[in-house]
Every structure is written in C-alpha cells, then in structure tokens.
Amino acid sequence: MTGAATVGRADTAARRSRVLRYVGGRLLTAVVSLFAVMVTSFFLFRILPGDPVRAMTTGREVTVEQQAELRRQFGLDQPLWQQFLDYCAGLARFDFGLSYQYRVPVSELIAEAIGPTVLLAGTGTLVAALIGVTLGIRAGWRHGSVGDRANTAVALFLFSVPSFWLGLLFIVVLASGTGWLPGLFPTGGMATPGVDGVVAVTVDVGHHLVLPVATMVAVVYAQYLMIMRSSMLDETGADYLTTARAKGLRDALVLRRHAVPNALLPTVTLIFLNLGRVVGGVILIETVFSWPGLGSLFYSGLQVPDLPLVQALFVVFASAVIIMNLLADLVYPLLDPRVRT
Amino acid sequence: MNYLEVEDLRVSYHTPEGEVPAVRGVGFGLAAGSKLGLAGESGCGKSTVALALLRLLPRSAGIRGRILLDGEDVLTMRWGRLRAVRWAGASIVFQGAMHSLNAVRRVGHQIAEPIRLHGSVPRDRVPQRVGELLDQVGLPGWRARSYPHELSGGQRQRVMIAMALACEPRLVIADEPTTALDVMIQAQILRLLDRLVGEHDISMLMISHDLSVLSGSCDRLAVMYAGRVVEEGPAHAVVTDARHPYAAALGSAFPTVGDPASRRAPHGLPGDPPDPADLPSGCAFRPRCAVVEDRCAAIDPVLWPVDSDSAGSAGRSAACVRVLDSAAPEDTGAPDGAETATTRVADPDTTLPTQESGAQY
Known part of the structure; x- marks a missing residue:
C-alpha cells in the first residue's frame, strides 16, 4: 500500500497549496477593497455641499479671523492633496481627527459607541438567524403544510412592517404601559444610572436590550426563513436523501445529517453579510430606543455635518462588511468541500 | 422459498390531472442467490418498482399489491421494522452516484453510517469494516477521507457498491448501476458487482435499459413496457429469441458482438413510450408494434407461458x-416452479381504483 500512501500524501500537499492560494486571493481582494473604501470616503465627503466651518458656527457671532483660525485648527486651509495625505497617515494610526461638534478625537467616540451597537445588532442578527433558520428548515421540509403557510405568512407580514413603527409600538405598549398593562421594559437607553455591580449591570443592560432586539428580530428574521426554506426546497427531491432513507435513517436524521448541511450554505453567506451590515445597519432602531451606538452617532454626525466623524464611520461600516465577507469566504470551504478544489 | 416475492404490484402517482399508473400489476420472485434483470426504456416503471420495494417512493405515489421480503410484507410493515429492513435486509446501488452520495460528507462517513445505524459490527470496529469494504471494491483505504467530488464516476460507483454491501444484506437492488459510466468502466463495475454478489451469496435485482448489460449478469430477464412485464424468461433466451415484439426490438437496438451487420445497422424502435396517463386501448405496445393486428386494439394480453414444445422455451412467458x-388454452398454470426466478401472470384489469393515500415515507 506504499503507492497509495504516497498518492495520499501528494494529495494532501496539493490540497494545502490550494488552500493557501485560496486564502491569499481572498485576503488580497479584501485589502484592495479596504483601500478603495478609504479613498472613496475621503473624496465623497469633500464633494458634499455645505461648509463645515459655517455649520460649526451656526447661530453664533464669529469674525472672519475666528473662522480662519477654525479652518487652520482642523487643517481645512491646506490643499486637498495635503489633507488626503494627513488623512491616510491618521488612518494608519487609527487617528480619524477631531470631531467638529464634540471637539474630542473621533476614535474615542467610535470606541465608546461600538460596544453597544455590536451588542444590540449582533444579538439581534444571531437571534433572528437562529429563529429564521429553524423555522425555515421546518417550513421547507414540510412545504405546503399548514405550519409552512402560517410561518411564511407571519414572517412576511412582519418583514413588511417598518422597524421604527414597530419599535414605537413596543415602547407605547410594553415600556410606557397602557391601561391595566404596566410598563414592563425601559423606554430607551442602555443602562439605568446608578446601577452597580457586574450582575446587576448585566441584568439591567439585558432588560434594556429586550425591546430593541425584539424589534430587530421581528423585522429581519423573514429573510433567513425564506432563504433557508427555499434552500430546503431545492434539496427535498435530491437523490442522496433517497439514499439516506434507504439506509434506514429516521426522517429527523435524514433532515439533520443530510438535508440541512447541504441547504445551509446560502444562508451562512447571508448571515455573514448581515453581520457585516450590523455595525451600521440599525440606525432607525438605535434612534427610536436612544441606544448609544454607532447608528445614533452617525445620525448626529450627519446633522452638522461633522466631516471627520461621518467619514470615519463610513470607513468603519464599510470595513465591517468587507471583513465579514472575508470571513464568509473563509468559512464557506469548511462547510462545502466542493469549494475547496 | 423465494427471498423476494412481488405480487401484483401497482403504483400510481397522484397528480393534479388525476391518478397516473406507473406500474400496472408486476409480479416476480427472486430465490436466494439468484439474479434477475429488469429491462425497459425510461419511463416504463422499472425504477418505480425498485423504489417501491423499500417503500421509498414519494408521498404522491400509492402502492398496492404485496412485496414479500423473506416472507414479510414490506407494504404493511410498521415504521420501525421497515427502517430495520432497509439496507440490512435489502440495499440499493443507485444510479449516478454523484447525486446519490452526499456531497458534503466524506465517503467513509457515508459508508459507516448504515453500519453504525444497524449495529452490523461493534462500534470500535466500524473504521476497520469501512476499510475492508473499500478494499473489496478495489479502492485504497485512504479514500475513506475523500469527498464524492474528488472521485471519478467509476470510483463513486465503487463506493456505492461498498455502501450497499456494508450491512451484508441478502438482496441488492442495482438500479441502473452503470448507466453514467463509459464502456470500459461499465465492464469493470459489472464484473465487480457480479463477483461480490456471487461471493456473498446475495440475490440481485438489476435494473437497466441495456439488455446487453443485463444478459451478461443475470440468470433471468424480465422486460417491462408501460408498467407491465411483457416478457420473462432465461436471460439468453429473451435476448436471442424474444417472443414479444417489444422485447425483440429492445434486443436488436444493441448490436450483437461478432455480427458486423448488426453493428452497422442497429435497429431503433420508432415512436415514444405511451403516456401513462393516456394508454392506448388493448395492448399498450400496439401503436409502435411492427406486427400489429386488428385484434390488438381489443385484447390486453397478459403474461402467458410460451409454447413449451419449442426448444429453449422452458419457463418463459x-x-x-x-x-x-x-399456447394450449388448458396450460394456464404458472411457469415452471423449479425456476429460480419466476414472473407471475398479472391481473389483466388495467383500471386502477382510487386508493387511500398511504404514507410511504
């Protein structure tokens, strides 16, 4: 069997070099995309109409000298190419400059807000994916059944509901309380001031998290349900499922061991894409629930316009999508051996 | 007693247009260790028969008749019993192993799955057993770690055969086992299947559209047309001296080795098989038959013993x-019972009563 063993070894070596080439290719694509995002974000916000200095000083008496001083302070008197170089050098040090409106480094603002956003949107996406995929598997496996039709109808109804409206409804009914119903949940924010201790804070944040996450889940889980359902439908007639049944497997095992692993592939891509959008994607929900996250920050930055802040957030949002795409590309071959070759 | 006994098997599919009969009364028996070939063009119901044997047809199919596997009726079995019989009592070598194997699982895992499920060997011996099975079909042991797409068509079919033998069943159903393969690989796979089935004393039901494949491997042949068996007998006799015009046409569609004339001009059969939802009156083969007579429109012939006076006609119908x-009218008895595989005359009544939708899964 030495011949066979050698073939086997050569096979693994070839496989390893294929994997390296695959990973390298994906990394390169991601880096190029990131660079394009950097350049775009700089020039995009220079083209936008509106003078930042005028915006900063609205409603106040300022002399021309003061305006010039502000321009100098924020580097706006420099030629465009000089500003771009400073911007690139800053990015390399995670230095996005000073916020026009808060007068503190943008990186500090982002660092403060990113945690709450990841907590809210990450939890929301994972819960939505879990519910959507589970229901989608059952709906697809028993397609045409009462359960399938009911599930699909409810999911699509909720999908068509505007998230801010549903959020407000939750606040009115479950947070403020109406009639005999007491307010069960806080109306907004992420924490009650004065709560201390790890356990108490965790419980408090969890309590604040319920309504925004519920809003998000209700509105987005239909995506996962529909994708998972249609992937399951594609698999139901497949020959390998007949083989699995012929082997004597119970229906539940045919589903779990054979149909789901094959049907999961498109849904995984969707989950990763949505995780990338998570960081910037819940502006409406964050605003409705006064959640101190990146969405609220972006919203406040747009009103000024606070160029360094908005520009930096743009880079953060886009990078998150690119990185999650990269992760999806790297995880996919683990799930589908056919992609590995 | 025959290991497999099929009596008056009828399968129809529920469609929006109504009941469509796919199998209209098929019967045959298969003794332990014998090999029966089931031939016919696509759509004649032969694969439906194969799937019906283990109740693997979709829910939209209604099955009637009796399928006795080792004396037990598959169609009335409880679920638990049916699952125990599947693969351990009878396994299937499916057609086109690319789609019949799960693309995201290693082949070793897929071979091991029924072994673990049916507890054919102690748990700690499963990997060793998988190695033995791969060795039997001529694949090196490290192939257990391969995925189906990393194997050639012939190798995948070998994996399929190894899988079919995993639980040492007494019957293997080979459904178009070599259809997607080129001729050289086809011959290898057939030899392999023949050898393994012979060594383990397994009965085999081989299904194919290719008479030459079947005649090489099987003791007896049954030719199906439009959901019925139209001719049945010893393999050699059916291929060389068919009595049913369809069986004759199917035989001459493949060139005979050593006969240049037939190789240059294989005879095709004009026309298409009939739509099962709209069968012609009388004999279903009538519209394509070269020797059709007026009475064929009125008579729907059943399997009938071929005149046993002429040489080589024993046990043929x-x-x-x-x-x-x-044939002599008195000679209504079933064909010679001493045969290893016999086909029973089906009820000539072609109408299929609507049946209660029994769940097949």
Whole structure:
C-alpha cells in the first residue's frame, strides 16, 4: 500500500497549496477593497455641499479671523492633496481627527459607541438567524403544510412592517404601559444610572436590550426563513436523501445529517453579510430606543455635518462588511468541500 | 422459498390531472442467490418498482399489491421494522452516484453510517469494516477521507457498491448501476458487482435499459413496457429469441458482438413510450408494434407461458396475442416452479381504483 500512501500524501500537499492560494486571493481582494473604501470616503465627503466651518458656527457671532483660525485648527486651509495625505497617515494610526461638534478625537467616540451597537445588532442578527433558520428548515421540509403557510405568512407580514413603527409600538405598549398593562421594559437607553455591580449591570443592560432586539428580530428574521426554506426546497427531491432513507435513517436524521448541511450554505453567506451590515445597519432602531451606538452617532454626525466623524464611520461600516465577507469566504470551504478544489 | 416475492404490484402517482399508473400489476420472485434483470426504456416503471420495494417512493405515489421480503410484507410493515429492513435486509446501488452520495460528507462517513445505524459490527470496529469494504471494491483505504467530488464516476460507483454491501444484506437492488459510466468502466463495475454478489451469496435485482448489460449478469430477464412485464424468461433466451415484439426490438437496438451487420445497422424502435396517463386501448405496445393486428386494439394480453414444445422455451412467458395463440388454452398454470426466478401472470384489469393515500415515507 506504499503507492497509495504516497498518492495520499501528494494529495494532501496539493490540497494545502490550494488552500493557501485560496486564502491569499481572498485576503488580497479584501485589502484592495479596504483601500478603495478609504479613498472613496475621503473624496465623497469633500464633494458634499455645505461648509463645515459655517455649520460649526451656526447661530453664533464669529469674525472672519475666528473662522480662519477654525479652518487652520482642523487643517481645512491646506490643499486637498495635503489633507488626503494627513488623512491616510491618521488612518494608519487609527487617528480619524477631531470631531467638529464634540471637539474630542473621533476614535474615542467610535470606541465608546461600538460596544453597544455590536451588542444590540449582533444579538439581534444571531437571534433572528437562529429563529429564521429553524423555522425555515421546518417550513421547507414540510412545504405546503399548514405550519409552512402560517410561518411564511407571519414572517412576511412582519418583514413588511417598518422597524421604527414597530419599535414605537413596543415602547407605547410594553415600556410606557397602557391601561391595566404596566410598563414592563425601559423606554430607551442602555443602562439605568446608578446601577452597580457586574450582575446587576448585566441584568439591567439585558432588560434594556429586550425591546430593541425584539424589534430587530421581528423585522429581519423573514429573510433567513425564506432563504433557508427555499434552500430546503431545492434539496427535498435530491437523490442522496433517497439514499439516506434507504439506509434506514429516521426522517429527523435524514433532515439533520443530510438535508440541512447541504441547504445551509446560502444562508451562512447571508448571515455573514448581515453581520457585516450590523455595525451600521440599525440606525432607525438605535434612534427610536436612544441606544448609544454607532447608528445614533452617525445620525448626529450627519446633522452638522461633522466631516471627520461621518467619514470615519463610513470607513468603519464599510470595513465591517468587507471583513465579514472575508470571513464568509473563509468559512464557506469548511462547510462545502466542493469549494475547496 | 423465494427471498423476494412481488405480487401484483401497482403504483400510481397522484397528480393534479388525476391518478397516473406507473406500474400496472408486476409480479416476480427472486430465490436466494439468484439474479434477475429488469429491462425497459425510461419511463416504463422499472425504477418505480425498485423504489417501491423499500417503500421509498414519494408521498404522491400509492402502492398496492404485496412485496414479500423473506416472507414479510414490506407494504404493511410498521415504521420501525421497515427502517430495520432497509439496507440490512435489502440495499440499493443507485444510479449516478454523484447525486446519490452526499456531497458534503466524506465517503467513509457515508459508508459507516448504515453500519453504525444497524449495529452490523461493534462500534470500535466500524473504521476497520469501512476499510475492508473499500478494499473489496478495489479502492485504497485512504479514500475513506475523500469527498464524492474528488472521485471519478467509476470510483463513486465503487463506493456505492461498498455502501450497499456494508450491512451484508441478502438482496441488492442495482438500479441502473452503470448507466453514467463509459464502456470500459461499465465492464469493470459489472464484473465487480457480479463477483461480490456471487461471493456473498446475495440475490440481485438489476435494473437497466441495456439488455446487453443485463444478459451478461443475470440468470433471468424480465422486460417491462408501460408498467407491465411483457416478457420473462432465461436471460439468453429473451435476448436471442424474444417472443414479444417489444422485447425483440429492445434486443436488436444493441448490436450483437461478432455480427458486423448488426453493428452497422442497429435497429431503433420508432415512436415514444405511451403516456401513462393516456394508454392506448388493448395492448399498450400496439401503436409502435411492427406486427400489429386488428385484434390488438381489443385484447390486453397478459403474461402467458410460451409454447413449451419449442426448444429453449422452458419457463418463459410473454404478453402478446401471438403467444396466446400458440399456447394450449388448458396450460394456464404458472411457469415452471423449479425456476429460480419466476414472473407471475398479472391481473389483466388495467383500471386502477382510487386508493387511500398511504404514507410511504
């Protein structure tokens, strides 16, 4: 069997070099995309109409000298190419400059807000994916059944509901309380001031998290349900499922061991894409629930316009999508051996 | 007693247009260790028969009749019993192993799955057993770690055969086992299947559209047309001296080795198989038959013993009015019971009563 063993070894070596080439290719694509995002974000916000200095000083008496001083302070008197170089050098040090409106480094603002956003949107996406995929598997496996039709109808109804409206409804009914119903949940924010201790804070944040996450889940889980359902439908007639049944497997095992692993592939891509959008994607929900996250920050930055802040957030949002795409590309071959070759 | 005994098997599919009969009364028996070939063009119901044997047809199919596997009726079995019989009592070598194997699981895992499920060997011996099985079909042991797409068509079919033998069943159903393979690989796979089935004393039901494949591997042949067996007998006799015009046409569609004339001009059969939802009156083969007569529109012939006077006709039967003519009317008994595989005459009634939708899964 030495011949066979050698073939086997050569096979693994070839496989390893294929994997390296695959990973390298994906990394390169991601880096190029990131660079394009950097350049775009700089020039995009220079083209936008509106003078930042005028915006900063609205409603106040300022002399021309003061305006010039502000321009100098924020580097706006420099030629465009000089500003771009400073911007690139800053990015390399995670230095996005000073916020026009808060007068503190943008990186500090982002660092403060990113945690709450990841907590809210990450939890929301994972819960939505879990519910959507589970229901989608059952709906697809028993397609045409009462359960399938009911599930699909409810999911699509909720999908068509505007998230801010549903959020407000939750606040009115479950947070403020109406009639005999007491307010069960806080109306907004992420924490009650004065709560201390790890356990108490965790419980408090969890309590604040319920309504925004519920809003998000209700509105987005239909995506996962529909994708998972249609992937399951594609698999139901497949020959390998007949083989699995012929082997004597119970229906539940045919589903779990054979149909789901094959049907999961498109849904995984969707989950990763949505995780990338998570960081910037819940502006409406964050605003409705006064959640101190990146969405609220972006919203406040747009009103000024606070160029360094908005520009930096743009880079953060886009990078998150690119990185999650990269992760999806790297995880996919683990799930589908056919992609590995 | 025959290991497999199929009696008056009828399968129809529920469609929006109504009941469509796919199998219209098929019967045959298969003794332990014998090999029966089931031939016919696509759509004649042969694969439906294969799937019906283990109740693997979709829910939209209604099955009637009796399928006795080792004396037990598969169609009335409880679920638990049915699952225990699947693969351990009878396994299937499916067609086109690319789609019949799960693309995201290693082949070793897929071979091991029924072994673990049916507890054929102690748990700690499963990997060793998988190695033995791969060795039996001529694949090196490290192939257990391969995925189906990393194997060639012939190798995948070998994996499929290893899988079919995993639980040492007494019957293997080979459904078009070599259809997607080129001729050289086809011959290898057939030899392999033949050898393994012989060594383990397994009965085999081989299904193919290719008479030459079947005649090489099987003791007896049954030719199906439009959901019925139209001719049945010893393999050699059916191929060389068919009594039913359809079986004859199917035989001459493949060139005979050593006969240049037939190789240059294989005879095709004009026309298409009939729509099962709209069968012609009388004999279903009538519209394509070269020797059709007026009475064929009125008579729907059943399997009838071929005149046993002529040489090589023992245990043969065919469903054609011309066979009916030549046979003595008193000779209504089933064909010679001493045969290893026999086909029973089906109820000539073609109408299929609507049946209660029994769940097949």
